[in-house]
Amino acid sequence: MKYILRITCSDQKGLIYKISNVLFEEGFNVERNDEFVDAEKNHFFMRTEFSGDCKVEELKNKLQNILPEDAKLELSLKKVKNVVILVTKEHHCLSDLLIRNEFNEMNFNVLSVIGNYELLKDLTQKFNVPFHYVPAENISREEHQQKIAEILENYDFDYIVLAKFMRILTPEFVKKFKHKIINIHHSFLPAFIGANPYKQAHERGVKMIGATSHFVTDDLDEGPIIYQDIIKVNHSQNAKDLAKLGKEVEKKVLAEALKLVFNDKVFIDENKTVIFE
Amino acid sequence: MKYILRITCSDQKGLIYKISNVLFEEGFNVERNDEFVDAEKNHFFMRTEFSGDCKVEELKNKLQNILPEDAKLELSLKKVKNVVILVTKEHHCLSDLLIRNEFNEMNFNVLSVIGNYELLKDLTQKFNVPFHYVPAENISREEHQQKIAEILENYDFDYIVLAKFMRILTPEFVKKFKHKIINIHHSFLPAFIGANPYKQAHERGVKMIGATSHFVTDDLDEGPIIYQDIIKVNHSQNAKDLAKLGKEVEKKVLAEALKLVFNDKVFIDENKTVIFE
Amino acid sequence: MKYILRITCSDQKGLIYKISNVLFEEGFNVERNDEFVDAEKNHFFMRTEFSGDCKVEELKNKLQNILPEDAKLELSLKKVKNVVILVTKEHHCLSDLLIRNEFNEMNFNVLSVIGNYELLKDLTQKFNVPFHYVPAENISREEHQQKIAEILENYDFDYIVLAKFMRILTPEFVKKFKHKIINIHHSFLPAFIGANPYKQAHERGVKMIGATSHFVTDDLDEGPIIYQDIIKVNHSQNAKDLAKLGKEVEKKVLAEALKLVFNDKVFIDENKTVIFE
Amino acid sequence: MKYILRITCSDQKGLIYKISNVLFEEGFNVERNDEFVDAEKNHFFMRTEFSGDCKVEELKNKLQNILPEDAKLELSLKKVKNVVILVTKEHHCLSDLLIRNEFNEMNFNVLSVIGNYELLKDLTQKFNVPFHYVPAENISREEHQQKIAEILENYDFDYIVLAKFMRILTPEFVKKFKHKIINIHHSFLPAFIGANPYKQAHERGVKMIGATSHFVTDDLDEGPIIYQDIIKVNHSQNAKDLAKLGKEVEKKVLAEALKLVFNDKVFIDENKTVIFE
Structure with a gap:
């Protein structure tokens, strides 16, 4: 059985020794180990893959x-993540994820897709994934997201992926699913502020466009x-071309x-991430 | 003899035909030809490399x-560009350019270096390039740049390169040398605004840093x-590491x-460039 | 109406003038024009996008x-390309192309998919594209490809795409569809020769892997x-990881x-391509 | 005082615990720790940065x-590496290293440069680095490299850098300086075999060229x-252009x-490297 142990705590001398001591005494086989100390914030991060016969609660107590x-401690069997995807109209990120899901190529399992338009229903259902249509018209943002939250309650998910979900999340929604929502943003950051970033990029005459995937916070x-x-990119590409190219990079960056x-390679370190690639 | 012809004008039907007609009747051998029409602005750009026996003024008139x-028309022998470099304290871009100059590796000739500190004098002089020290202390920005402009008058230069010249140019200076000043900026654009962009990048936890070279305008x-x-970049690199890595990308982007x-591959199209790579 | 004119011929003085003269006299509006001369081989390449009211055969004659x-001359309305895709077992390139076909995102139309296994039938049919199963077992390579050629006769296609078709084509097949077959190769070139290139790459300890898309010749x-x-890539990735990463780059490179x-941006210049990006 | 501890040995359970136990009992402060197990070869690699008051020989014994x-064990103060550079005619890698040496930008100190031509003497001496001219004419490869080896005896160096040293090293030379010689190769690997790889790359019509830096073995x-x-790269670049571009990538890859x-981030794992970036 393979386990993943993730530890975040304030740094102090001997942490690696103490942790590896516990794992050694239990007779586990450590297969990969990564640590990082954010010296500015005095935060310690450790991720360990080990195999053996583990009583999870008992080991957690010992640690x-x-x-x-x-200390925040996560310990569990290496497992496939359950995911709900939120979309609006654009298919490119969703398509990519549905294909990867269909062929079990990314350590995840798409439980369902929720859209504020019906446009991507057919695509989703082709792959036998349930699609929930939750229109946003004529109701407030709060009501709309309340409806989505109710649907989410039916699913035992690990993460919510915003695959070009073009609506701003309410603070309630974000708070409710803290550190569980991942977004793809159509720009590197800092970014052109406001609507139509590819049009702005074109007007500014930039020579490259980018995308950023991030956890959602307030x-x-x-x-x-x-x-x-x-x-x-270059001068011969217009705003529409940039948007098209942008989709390619968005899709790749999100994946x-x-x-x-x-x-389980990403830790949240306040407003940043620590990633053991 | 090899010539470069560069034409910018409003677009109209038959331009390529008319221009190539003139070149054909003169018996020139066109070796490379690039055109672009900025359809949004109705601007036509054409760059032609040709060989033959050319009377420059006569051909210009015909065209x-x-x-x-x-129409704006540039016609000249393919030639090495004369350049003056402005610096402050950092050597990385200057070093790279001095080496390329020493070994004639980039179609340019460094006439001199002007610095507001003396720090880079030794380096410059190693390569037998004159260094002018123009301190900025105790004088106004205008006075300082007036002094630089006076030194520039002694040189028959095509371009001024700001190789990490960390002072804001006055509108007078920019106007005087319109379309002749090239800068390297320590970020992609849009960028973190204000001082110490690498510190800001680090605090924001970005996963890449960049640089931008551009013509200087007001x-x-x-x-x-x-x-x-x-x-x-990644989480393990602090602001100082980012600054160091930033220098590598700045040096490369400027070159x-x-x-x-x-x-002669770059045309200015209002606030953008058209580049025939 | 938008047309694309593509010309390949031996180079001589005045070609651009002569061609643009014809287009000008016909009153066409040239929207984009690219030329290249392969000086080593004395080959001239020209690609022109123009709009207007064109009698194709008449213009061809004049040119x-x-x-x-x-001179080899292609002149036609800007059009969507018809394509048949050949596959074996791996889905990653096919999936990507089926999605792009479904959403009309790449200037092509997938007429059908032919596979020597039935594995990708379901996927193909999800997108309402016909799938032909042509098993290669117990028949010779020639017979197998003869069967494929017979199926191809039913389709009016412009190109055959080998989307991880893992069988060597016979000289007859290649000859029959000269310059119409495009392959994705699991390596940059030159490459590790023989089976399992990702295993070889891993054993050699390379720090990057690549892919190459090329026209198929003998x-x-x-x-x-x-x-x-x-x-x-890095040391922590085993041969299986490399194969997985390789699929990502193969998919991207083929697209x-x-x-x-x-x-219509690619010209074949003997064993090379000239590409007007 | 900052120390670097590097351990390579066959893998067994509890290594991290045992090592971190020793470091903890000595009261050292571990600042960074990286481990990797090459599961195929059962090799364990560990690199630790720690600070404290260390008696090197005593600690080595305990470990x-x-x-x-x-187990192979390296333990030393974090230190600047002493380097001798071997060159032939091309300056691009040497220039880059001399500049980085001059400004103390890469954790190294160039003790001297040895060349089989005198061409790069002036450049080297500009930076007050001794240059040894060891012509290869009219003597055997063995004699030539024997002369170089004799000069090397005068220097207390950690590494020999072949910065475009275009001569094949004798097995004796390689053996004498095992794991200490680093080369820059003008291609990715596998590569075009034989002379003039950029000419071959051009003739093959490749769309990218690369470089590889590696330890030298037999x-x-x-x-x-x-x-x-x-x-x-693209079709418009001839073999000479590719060679020029190749120099840019060679210089960067070597650095x-x-x-x-x-x-101290690179471990040799038989014919591969393990690198803790």
Whole structure:
């Protein structure tokens, strides 16, 4: 049986020794181990893959005893993540994820897709994934997201993926699903502010465009960044071309970010991430 | 003899035909030809490399006659560009350019270096390039740049390269050397505003940093972009590490931009560039 | 109406003038024009996008008259390319193409998929594309490909895409569909020779892996290269991980190559390509 | 005082615990820790940065006692590496290294440069680095390299860098300086075999060229790879252009490889490297 142990706590001398001591005495086989100390914030991060015969609660207690009081400890079998995807009209990220789900290529399982338009229903159902249509018209943002939250209650999910969900989340929604929502943003950050970033990029005459995947927090587009990438562009491409190219990079960046998160390689360090690639 | 012809004008039907007609009748051998029409602005751009025995003024007249009134026409022997470099304290871009100059590797010739500190004098003089020390202390920005302008008058230069010249240029200076000043900016654009962008990048937890080379206009950091690139970074790098990595990308981006400009491949199209790579 | 004119011929003085003269006299509006001369081989390449009211055969004749005898001339309405895809077992390139086909995102139309296994039948049919199962067992390579050729006769296709078709084509098949077959190769070139390149790459300890898309000619993996790209890897990735990453780069490289070909931007210049991006 | 501890040995259960136990009991402060197990070869690699007051020989003994018999152990103060550079005619890698040396930008100190031509003497001496001219004419390869080896005896160096040293090393030379020689190879690997790889790349019509930095072993160009990168090229670039672009990527790849090695981040794992970036 393979387990993943993830520890975050304030740093102090001997942490690695103490933790590896517990694992050694239990007779586990450590297969991969990563640590990082954020010296500025005095935060310690450790991720260990080990195999053996583990009583999870017992081991957690033993570790809790030797760790600082503020320690956050995750310990579980290496497992496939359950995911609900939220979409609006654009298919490119959803398509990519549905294909990866169909062929079990990314350590995840798509439980359902929720859309505020019906446009992507057919695509979703082709792959035998339930699609929930939750129109946003004529109701408030709060009511709309309340409806989505109610649907989410039916699913035992680990993460919510915003695969081009083009609506701003309410603070209630964000709070309710803290550290569980991952977004793809159509720009590197800092970014052109406001609507139609590809039009702005074109008007500014930039020579590259990018995308950013991040956890969602209350600050719009300001959550911890997981992955970013760019694509080079030139003068001959108009705003529409840039938007099209942008979709390619958005799709790729979201997939790369999710691979990292779904393999438990990403830690949240306040407004940043620590990633053991 | 190899010539480069560069034409910018409002677009109209038959321009390529009319221009190539003139070149054909003169018996020139066209070796490379690039055109672009900015359809949004109705601007036509054409760059032609040809060989033959050319009377420059005569050919210019012939072309002027068949082109729209607003045509801007550059025609000259393919030539090495004369350059003055402005620096402050950081050596990384200057070093790279001095080496390329020493070995004649980039179609340019460094006439001199002007610095507001003496720090880079030794380095410059190693390569037998004159260094002018123009301190900025105790004088106004205008006076300082007036002194630099006076030194520039002694040189027959094509371009001024700001190789990490960390002072804001006055509108007078920019106006005087319109479309002749090339800068390297320590970020992609849009960028973190204000001082110490690498510190801001670190605090924001970005996963890549970049640099932008652009022509200088009155709007600070808003001139036409020539070249941009990025480098990936991660959580383990602190602000100082980012600054160090940033220098690598700055050096590279400036060199790539200058190669394009010095080979007459870059046209300015209002606040953007058209580049025939 | 938008037309694309593509000309290949031996180079001689005045070609651009002569061609643009014809287009001007017909009153066409040239929207984009690219030329290249392969000086080593004395080959001239020209691609022109123009709009207007064009009698195709008449214009072809006029152009043929002013061009060198060896000129090859293609002139047609800008059009969507019809494509048949050949596959074996791996889905990653096919999935990507089926999605792009479904949403009309790449200038092509998938007429059908032919596979030597039935594995990808369901996937293909989800998108209402016919799937032909042509098993290769117990018959010779020639017979097998003869069967495929017979199916192909039912389709009016422009290109055959080998989307991980893992069988070597017979010289007859290649000859029959000369310059119409595009392959994705699991390596940059030159490459590890023989089976299981990702295992070889792992054993050699390379720090990047790549893929190459090329036209198929008689020389196995030696046809004109259209597009190549790489992805960085490290010591922690085993041969299986490399194969997985390789699929990502294969998928991307094939899509980029097809975009170029389907937009008529790729010329074949003996064993190389000339591409007007 | 900052120390770097590097351990390579056959893998067994509890290694991390045992090692961290020793470091904890000595009261050291572990600042960074990286481990990797090559499961195929059962090799364990560990690199630890720690600070404290360390008696090096004593600590080595303590660690040796708890490690498997085959353990190789390096322990030393974090230090600047001493380097001798071997060159032939091309300056691009040497220039880059001399500049980085001059400004103390890469954790190294260039003790001297040895060349089989005098061409790069002036450049080297500009930076007050001794240059040894060892002509290869009219003597055997063995004699030539014997002369170089004699000069090397005068220097207390950690690494020999072949910065475009275009001569094949004798088995004696390689054996004498095992794991201490780093080369930059003008291609990714596998590569075009034989002379003039950029000409071959051009003739093959590749769309990218690359470079590889590796440790030198008896197998020519077959030592453990440290770093590789590529640059995209197109049809308009001739063999000479490719060679010029190749120099840019060679220079960059060598610098990146040396940064990794000089910061003790590279382990040799038979014919591969393990790198803790």
